[in-house]
Amino acid sequence: MTHDPIARLRRFNRAVTTEVGALDHSFLGRGRPLGAARVLNAIGQGFTEVSEIRDYLGLDSGLMSRLLRSLEGEGLLTTTPDEADARRRIARLTEAGQAEFTAYESLSDSRAEALFSRHPKPQALLAAMDLVASVLGRDRILITEQDPRCQAAVFCLGEYYSELARRFERGFDVSLSCDPDAADMIRPRGVFLVALSDGLPLGCVGLKGSGASADPMDLDQADSPRKAEIKRLWVSPAARGLGLARDLMTRVEEIACDLGYTHLRLDTNSALPEAVNLYRASGWVEIDRFNDDPYPDFFFEKKIGRSPGVS
Amino acid sequence: MTHDPIARLRRFNRAVTTEVGALDHSFLGRGRPLGAARVLNAIGQGFTEVSEIRDYLGLDSGLMSRLLRSLEGEGLLTTTPDEADARRRIARLTEAGQAEFTAYESLSDSRAEALFSRHPKPQALLAAMDLVASVLGRDRILITEQDPRCQAAVFCLGEYYSELARRFERGFDVSLSCDPDAADMIRPRGVFLVALSDGLPLGCVGLKGSGASADPMDLDQADSPRKAEIKRLWVSPAARGLGLARDLMTRVEEIACDLGYTHLRLDTNSALPEAVNLYRASGWVEIDRFNDDPYPDFFFEKKIGRSPGVS
C-alpha cells in the first residue's frame, strides 16, 4: 500500500524547494535583490520600527541600514526618528513604495491563483496545504487572547458549530444552546483564547465567568469557591493531534487561576470522544448534570489553584 | 466555511520556506557550502556524468567545475574521462565521499522521522504532502518506459488492483481477469509507461501487443489491421485532475503508432467513470464485448495512424 515514506518526503521537499526558489525568483522579477524586497514587504505589512523589522527578518543592523538606504534612494520609503525615542527610526512607504508593495502582492496573488486553477479540487488542495503547514509550523503557533466577537474568534466559533452539527445525530442549533455572553468571556470576568498560525486561526477556547464578578480584588475575601466555565474548545481538523487542545486548556486554566477562580466546570458530549479523553487525562472529574442545555450529556469539574486540597 | 485561500497559501509558503531554510541550514551543518553539498548529494543519488548533474542542479559549467574541484580537493570524489566520449567526465564518490553522503542522508532521515513522529496520522500527512507535491511538481512529472515487472511498475499495478477492489461491488481478483503477459508489454510487441515524479510512481498504462508479432519490419506488408490493447491505466489519487491520464494515453497511442499498430482496443468498467469519460473525450468509440473477462462492462476501440480513414 505504501511507498517509502522517506522517498515521498524527499519528493515533497524537492517540489516545495523548487516552488520556493521560483517564489524567490519572482521577488527578483522586479529587479530588486531579495533582501530589499523582503524589507519592502515587511514595511508594507505594517511594520514600522526599524528594530522590529530587523528582528522579524533576522538581519544584521549594518545590512539593514544599507537596505533601507537603497530603498530610500529609490524613493520608496522615508525614515524619520521616533518621537518618543530619537535613537529609534520609523520607516514609512512613500506612494511609490506603496505602489511597489501592491505590485509584489498582486504578483504573489496571481501565482496563487495559477496554482489553484490548475487543480480540480482547490478545497482539497488547500486542506492538504493547511495540514502540512500546521505540522511544519507547529512551533510557531501562538495562543492569543482575543475578543470573542473579533473576526478570528467568529471564524473559530462558526467552524465549531458546523462541526457539532456534523457530529451530533440530531444536528446542532446554537440558539437552543446556552450561548455565552461575549462580556462573560472578556477580562476580568473571563477570557477567549485563539490559536493563530501565521495569522490563520487554528483553535479556540473560552473561559466564561459566572454571573458574580470575578474581580481579582476579591481574591483575599474569597470564602466561597469562585466558579467559572470552560466553553467552545475547538481545534481545526488540520491541526489535530499536535497537542494544541491540551495547550489551549493549560493556558486557559492558568488564566482562570490568575483571575481568582478555584472551581472550573464544563459540559460536553459523548460524540466528542477526543475532548472527553483529554478532560479525563488532565485532571477533570465527571460530575452530575449542572444545566438544562439540551446538547451536552457529559459534565466535568476541576479544582485549580495553589491549594487544590480544599474542598 | 472557508478562510481566505490566499492567506492560507501564504501561511503554507511561510511554513514551508522556514522548513526549507532549516533544511538548507542542516546542509550547512557539516561545514560545506550548499552548492557543494548538493553536488555531493546528486552524485550519491547515482548521477555520474558531470553534464547530467549540472543539468539536474541547474548550475553554470564554470561553477560546476569549481565545485567538483573543491570536493575533489577534500578527497570526496574522483573524476575520470568517459570511456565512450572522452570530452565527458564521470564523477564517482570515494569511500570518504560515500561516508559523507550517508552522513547527509541520515541527517535528513532523522529530520523526516522527527516530522512524522510529531503527527498522530503519518499516513494522512504523507497523503497531504503527496497531493501538494504533485500539484507543485506537475511540470516535472516524467513519463518513462519501464519493464512491467520492475519495482515502480509493480507498485503501480498493486495500487491499481487495490483500487479496483475498492471500486467494484464484487471486489477484484487479478487471477480471474486476463492478466497480460509481461512480454506482451515490452518492445517491440508493446510497452509499459510509468509516470514518475522525482522517482515516485504516480501513474501507469500498458500497451499489450496482440498474439501476432508487431515487428515494425512488417509495416509495409500490412494488409490486415494490426491490433493492440490498452491495459492498466492508473493514476495515483494524489495526482488526479492534473491531466496525467490524458498525457499517458497520448504517449501510449503515439508509441502504438510507431510500433505499427492501427487499431487499438480496451475494456473498462462503468465503476470507473473518469476513465470512461476520458476515452469518450479523446476519440474512442464504444464497441461490442470482445473478450470474456468477467470484470469489464465497457469496450472501446480507436483507429490510429497517418491514414485513419482506411476501415
Added chain:
DNA sequence: ATTATTATCTGACCTAAGTCAGCGACATGA
C-alpha cells in the same frame, strides 16, 4: 581532412549577503 560542435576548464569579474569593530547621538538610572 577540414570544419563545426560539444564538454569541460580557467581566469576575471560581479552581486548579494552577511560579519565585525568602531562612531555618534541619544536615553536612563544612580
Added chain:
DNA sequence: TCATGTCGCTGACTTAGGTCAGATAATAAT
C-alpha cells in the same frame, strides 16, 4: 551630571553564488 547602555550608521572585510569570454581537447559532420 556622569557612567553606561542602546540604536542606528559607516567602512572594511569575507563568503557564496553566479556570469562571461576564451582556451583546450575530443567528437561529429561534411
